[in-house]
Amino acid sequence: MDIRFSDEHEELRRTIRQFLSAESGEQAVRAAMATERGHDPKLWQRMAQELGLAGLVVPENFGGAGMGPIEALVAFEEMGRVLVCAPALASHFAANAILAVAGEADQEALLPGIAAGTSLATVAHVDAAGRWDLSIVSNEARREGESWRLDGVWRYVLDGHVADRLLLVARVPDGLGLFLVEGEATGLTRKALPGLDLTRRLAELRCSAVAARRIGEGDARPGLERALQLTIAALVAEQTGGAARCLEIATDYAKSRYQFGRPIGSFQAIKHHCADLLVSVELMRSAAYHASFVAATGEGDLETAVHQAKAWCSEAYFEVAAENIQIHGGMGFTWEYPAHLYLKRAKSSEVLFGSPARHREQIGERLGL
Amino acid sequence: MSDSKRTIGEAELRDRVRALLAQAHPDAVDRVTFRRAQYDHGLAWVHFPEGYGGLGLSPGMQSIVDDEIALHARTIYWNLAINAIGIGMGAPTVMTYAAEHYKQQLLPRIFTGEDIWCQLFSEPSAGSDVAGLATRAVRDGDDWIVNGQKVWASIAHKSSWAMLLARTDPNKPKHDGLSYFLLDMKSPGVDVRPLYQITGDAEFNEVFLNDVRIPGDRILGKEGMGWRVAITTLMNERVALGGSSRPGHGLSEKLLNLWREEGPSGPRGADGRSAAEIAVLRDAVVRLHIESELLGITNQRTKSAMRAGNPGPEGSVAKLVQAELNKKITELGLELIGSDALVYETGYPLRRGEDFPARTRRENAKHDFLRARANSIEGGTSEVMRNILAERMLGLPGEPRVDKDVAWKDIPRG
Ligand SMILES: Cc1cc2nc3c(=O)[nH]c(=O)nc-3n(C[C@H](O)[C@H](O)[C@H](O)COP(=O)(O)OP(=O)(O)OC[C@H]3O[C@@H](n4cnc5c(N)ncnc54)[C@H](O)[C@@H]3O)c2cc1C
Numbered sequence: 213m214d215i216r217f218s219d220e221h222e223e224l225r226r227t228i229r230q231f232l233s234a235e236s237g238e239q240a241v242r243a244a245m246a247t248e249r250g251h252d253p254k255l256w257q258r259m260a261q262e263l264g265l266a267g268l269v270v271p272e273n274f275g276g277a278g279m280g281p282i283e284a285l286v287a288f289e290e291m292g293r294v295l296v297c298a299p300a301l302a303s304h305f306a307a308n309a310i311l312a313v314a315g316e317a318d319q320e321a322l323l324p325g326i327a328a329g330t331s332l333a334t335v336a337h338v339d340a341a342g343r344w345d346l347s348i349v350s351n352e353a354r355r356e357g358e359s360w361r362l363d364g365v366w367r368y369v370l371d372g373h374v375a376d377r378l379l380l381v382a383r384v385p386d387g388l389g390l391f392l393v394e395g396e397a398t399g400l401t402r403k404a405l406p407g408l409d410l411t412r413r414l415a416e417l418r419c420s421a422v423a424a425r426r427i428g429e430g431d432a433r434p435g436l437e438r439a440l441q442l443t444i445a446a447l448v449a450e451q452t453g454g455a456a457r458c459l460e461i462a463t464d465y466a467k468s469r470y471q472f473g474r475p476i477g478s479f480q481a482i483k484h485h486c487a488d489l490l491v492s493v494e495l496m497r498s499a500a501y502h503a504s505f506v507a508a509t510g511e512g513d514l515e516t517a518v519h520q521a522k523a524w525c526s527e528a529y530f531e532v533a534a535e536n537i538q539i540h541g542g543m544g545f546t547w548e549y550p551a552h553l554y555l556k557r558a559k560s561s562e563v564l565f566g567s568p569a570r571h572r573e574q575i576g577e578r579l580g581l
Numbered sequence: 582m583s584d585s586k587r588t589i590g591e592a593e594l595r596d597r598v599r600a601l602l603a604q605a606h607p608d609a610v611d612r613v614t615f616r617r618a619q620y621d622h623g624l625a626w627v628h629f630p631e632g633y634g635g636l637g638l639s640p641g642m643q644s645i646v647d648d649e650i651a652l653h654a655r656t657i658y659w660n661l662a663i664n665a666i667g668i669g670m671g672a673p674t675v676m677t678y679a680a681e682h683y684k685q686q687l688l689p690r691i692f693t694g695e696d697i698w699c700q701l702f703s704e705p706s707a708g709s710d711v712a713g714l715a716t717r718a719v720r721d722g723d724d725w726i727v728n729g730q731k732v733w734a735s736i737a738h739k740s741s742w743a744m745l746l747a748r749t750d751p752n753k754p755k756h757d758g759l760s761y762f763l764l765d766m767k768s769p770g771v772d773v774r775p776l777y778q779i780t781g782d783a784e785f786n787e788v789f790l791n792d793v794r795i796p797g798d799r800i801l802g803k804e805g806m807g808w809r810v811a812i813t814t815l816m817n818e819r820v821a822l823g824g825s826s827r828p829g830h831g832l833s834e835k836l837l838n839l840w841r842e843e844g845p846s847g848p849r850g851a852d853g854r855s856a857a858e859i860a861v862l863r864d865a866v867v868r869l870h871i872e873s874e875l876l877g878i879t880n881q882r883t884k885s886a887m888r889a890g891n892p893g894p895e896g897s898v899a900k901l902v903q904a905e906l907n908k909k910i911t912e913l914g915l916e917l918i919g920s921d922a923l924v925y926e927t928g929y930p931l932r933r934g935e936d937f938p939a940r941t942r943r944e945n946a947k948h949d950f951l952r953a954r955a956n957s958i959e960g961g962t963s964e965v966m967r968n969i970l971a972e973r974m975l976g977l978p979g980e981p982r983v984d985k986d987v988a989w990k991d992i993p994r995g
Contacts (some may be wrong), residue, residue, distance in 0.1 A: 214641065215882050463975045477977035480968070486975055487901075487967035494898050498878035499871075502828075520871045572867040579870070581840055581863050 213511045215501045221286055228263060228290040236296040238550055241411060244297035245553075248404070249374050250413035251297040259298055260329025265291070266303045267327025269311065269442075274323035276307070281445060285504035288446040292453030295411045295553055299332055301450070302370035305443040306333035306379055312435030313390045313428035322377065322392075332374060335390075336366035336417055337381035337436070344566040346381070346388065346436055353382040353389050353424065360426055362391060362419040368564070372415030373404035380417070380424065387431025391424035398422070409560035411553060441518045444565050445507055448500040448521040451529040451561055455496055458536040458554050459489050465540055476539075485535055492528040499524045516578055523571040526562035533558040589636055591645055597622060597636075598649040607656040616658065616693040625692045626668075628890070629676055634688055640892075641885035644827065661825060666735065667691040667698030669821030671744060673891055674814045675763075678801040683763070687742070699740035700818075701731040701764065701788055702811065706994055708733075709965050711746070712755045712808055713984070713992065716790060718747040718762065723797040725749075725762065727770075731788040735959075737773050738786055738933070740766045745795075746811050748989065749804055755989040759807030763799040770794070780951045781929035782937065813891050815961065820892045822960045823899030824884070826877045832903065833866075833873035836910050836917075839946055840866055843917050852919055862917065869910050876902045894973035901966040904956035911953040914946040922947065 235255055244252045260266035268284045270276020284304065291300055303326055310322050325331030339350045351364035366380055376395040381388055393400060399422040405414045463486055466477030476482050499521035506512040533554040537544035544551045562568065605618035619625055620634040624646045629635025651657055660668040672691050675684055690696040707714035716729025727747055737743065743764040750758035770793040775783035802810045826832055841847050845859045880899055915922045926944050940948065957963040971977040984992045
């Protein structure tokens with residue numbers, strides 16, 4: 213498989229980078245993260261309408277950008293570079309889940325709003341145990357005549373405090389079901405969690421006999437697995453973009469900060485750290501690009517590609533973000549300097565969708581070890 | 582892609598391989614005949630120009646050729662096994678700098694393995710700082726007379742040709758006084774002696790050069806241009822050393838096999854290990870396997886981004902990863918073996934590297950563990966790779982230097 217970006221991909225990258233450097237600079241990020249919502253809805257509207265970032269993979273006949281995993285990779289890499297505060301990952305997960313699970317009518321009802329950025333959807337699948345595997349969902353849906361009722365706790369839901377369409381995963385007799393719950397449904401309480409990462413909001417949802425509509429027929433598990441894999445593929449791209457940016461910031465600083473009459477980047481201890489970070493970032497690119505190219509081409513095993521990318525990129529992003537602070541010395545530890553924003557994004561995206569150890573375990577199983 | 586170098590697509594390239602196999606099949610003819618035909622079809626180094634064993638394609642497309650041959654033949658030749666230094670480093674240097682008649686004479690014989698090549702760069706006092714070397718070449722009419730000592734020269738004892746770096750002007754700053762020669766290893770005055778490694782094998786040698794005469798037309802580039810030519814060799818060396826892993830066939834393959842035979846799922850079973858110990862080891866194996874896969878993908882990415890021509894500093898990424906990773910992999914291999922790692926069945930009889938008898942997987946793992954210690958030294962140390970990555974790819978400032986703009990003869994050494 214040849215990992216190469218086309219001229220169109222590069223053009224997309226330039227467009228997004230230009231837009232975000234104008235609209236999502238550090239000031240904008242800090243302003244958005246201080247709000248209760250956690251993002252600027254006007255900016256999200258523009259990202260949706262001008263760049264198609266809310267409905268990247270939504271087909272054009274549903275108002276989306278009609279793009280695939282490679283374009284999503286480019287978009288998330290760019291968004292990750294600047295830590296844009298926006299419900300992009302939530303929307304991507306939701307769109308992928310709807311595309312994989314819902315019938316035509318539900319797709320038509322849900323996708324255009326998501327793509328336009330007028331409706332915010334998110335998927336909730338982690339239960340009170342806090343595990344990310346779809347194989348161990350414990351929340352159960354109850355059937356009541358033609359409709360369903362949900363009880364229980366769903367945790368770490370991306371932008372769940374403000375989404376108007378919540379897609380809850382619960383067990384049903386034939387496997388897993390995907391359930392639509394409106395944001396204002398009776399019996400639903402939602403609480404924004406005070407996050408380690410200030411640039412992406414998570415929420416906890418509590419349902420007490422909430423009326424829900426089931427999306428799609430039959431066991432939703434295979435579709436949800438694929439949606440989850442595609443979402444992780446986007447997340448590792450985001451991690452890669454963030455790490456690449458940290459490396460740039462660290463190297464720029466190492467060139468301009470003088471101590472002992474020399475740029476600190478001329479000291480080998482610093483220089484060699486930077487070289488090691490470069491290597492980590494290059495391997496992150498390989499991991500993340502590979503996962504999305506596998507998803508796009510169908511060549512190779514997506515599950516393995518995603519596990520391997522998530523395991524590597526999570527630890528590497530943290531390494532780069534942490535070392536960025538070290539290279540900056542005291543200034544790197546201040547609130548005013550943005551290094552901590554990357555560190556917190558790195559750690560939280562490492563935990564999100566399963567720890568590196570868990571992803572390695574799954575590769576081990578696939579290798580028969 | 583508007584790149585005219587890619588006018589031959591994948592399908593056409595596969596057709597060319599099939600045409601080669603129809604004419605000379607490795608299962609039917611001998612190695613030299615087959616490899617010579619492969620060269621003539623432009624399938625030896627697809628990124629070389631037509632007429633020199635290539636087709637002017639991106640180096641990434643070589644794997645299409647190799648895969649296609651592997652699909653149709655039982656006899657597979659490995660460049661690394663046939664003539665690693667000649668094929669990976671000598672050929673691109675000859676291609677870039679040698680006179681036309683030398684290209685025609687040398688390139689096919691490098692590829693067939695008729696001529697084995699070695700690299701005579703390092704000296705006892707010049708390793709990382711190879712540009713500081715002391716071997717002298719002095720003009721004598723049209724010829725050059727060379728005196729000096731080279732060290733750690735891999736497979737020099739089997740080589741017909743050497744890439745020799747020598748000093749032609751000690752009064753110039755060190756990089757400016759070097760010249761690069763093609764040395765016929767059968768020349769009088771070339772004395773090759775085995776140098777034994779920590780494994781007991783002697784893959785490498787000391788090479789003494791006593792009044793060795795080299796014809797004047799065997800300078801590559803020009804007199805005084807040796808460092809530039811050497812850089813071409815070294816850049817290709819890094820790609821040759823780091824760039825061979827591919828996804829699914831990487832450094833971790835041996836480790837996975839070792840796990841299956843020596844680890845908990847192998848015939849010896851858990852071998853008294855606790856569940857926790859097994860879990861820790863499994864995680865460590867997978868961790869290194871992932872890195873190994875990513876190295877393979879990185880190599881593919883680097884190669885498909887490269888046009889025809891010589892590689893740049895990006896080759897140092899793979900060289901560094903491969904060196905450090907292989908050390909970790911072979912260390913873990915020993916850990917999988919358990920207490921029996923205390924035993925070294927083969928002992929350490931001092932001998933030539935190619936003379937060792939067949940070894941069991943376990944014996945190999947122990948040997949590999951020792952041999953891997955060289956990975957971060959040979960072909961440039963990991964520290965030097967980090968300097969290159971930081972300075973050439975990230976643009977970090979060099980260190981204050983004491984040897985710049987100083988005549989080589991006046992540089993402090995020890
Ligand atoms: C198995 C094997 C095969 C080899 N085959 C060949 C061959 O075929 N042909 C050939 O010419 N050579 C060959 N070599 C030699 C090899 O290229 C040198 O050993 C290597 O370049 C290091 O040089 P050195 O041994 O002199 O170590 P030194 O350069 O003395 O280095 C000693 C230590 O100092 C560090 N160091 C040196 N300079 C710096 C710096 N600027 N910054 C930071 N750290 C530094 C090194 O990283 C190392 O840790 C081979 C070596 C081995 C082990």
